[in-house]
Amino acid sequence: xxxxxxxxxxxxxxxTLLAGCVxxxxxxxxxxxxxxxxxxxxxPRDPSLPLAHDVYCVIGHGTALIAGQWAPxxxxxxxxxxxxxxxxxxxxxxxxxGQAVMRGYYDDLGQKMVFCPVRQGxxxxxxxxQSLYAMSEDLTFGIKRTFDVPEAVLSGHIACAxxxxxxxxx
Numbered sequence: 001x002x003x004x005x006x007x008x009x010x011x012x013x014x015x016t017l018l019a020g021c022v023x024x025x026x027x028x029x030x031x032x033x034x035x036x037x038x039x040x041x042x043x044p045r046d047p048s049l050p051l052a053h054d055v056y057c058v059i060g061h062g063t064a065l066i067a068g069q070w071a072p073x074x075x076x077x078x079x080x081x082x083x084x085x086x087x088x089x090x091x092x093x094x095x096x097x098g099q100a101v102m103r104g105y106y107d108d109l110g111q112k113m114v115f116c117p118v119r120q121g122x123x124x125x126x127x128x129x130q131s132l133y134a135m136s137e138d139l140t141f142g143i144k145r146t147f148d149v150p151e152a153v154l155s156g157h158i159a160c161a162x163x164x165x166x167x168x169x170x
């Protein structure tokens with residue numbers, strides 16, 4: 001009896017294999033990385049609108065991720081152009097050598113500043129950015145806020161204004 005059951009199972013298996021009824025795994029999707037250069041304008045602008053003011057900013061008092069380690073950084077000033085072009089913000093260690101780069105962008109239509117760390121990795125990697133919102137009136141008089149950018153700056157401060165003389169001290 002054992003022999004008959006084994007023979008039947010073997011014959012069913014052989015017939016199945018010969019008939020080509022073996023299930024193949026479904027094909028995996030193929031994802032293509034974006035080939036767009038996003039280093040220029042991030043928001044479409046109406047050319048009939050006047051350009052926004054440049055925004056002058058200073059960051060300091062915190063730690064930055066420099067060469068894979070969190071370290072205090074020097075106070076540094078930079079300009080976010082009103083043209084909507086991204087700027088590089090160089091962050092230098094207070095002691096020793098080393099620096100990190102962060103990207104900043106001012107979107108006057110959305111009244112926001114966006115800051116992103118510069119990271120190496122695959123083209124489809126997710127990069128967490130931080131946004132700061134301010135009304136035009138606030139930037140006319142100057143603002144000061146806490147400043148945390150994931151994987152870039154912790155417990156920092158930022159001060160910004162349209163006029164360099166109006167930037168509040170940190």
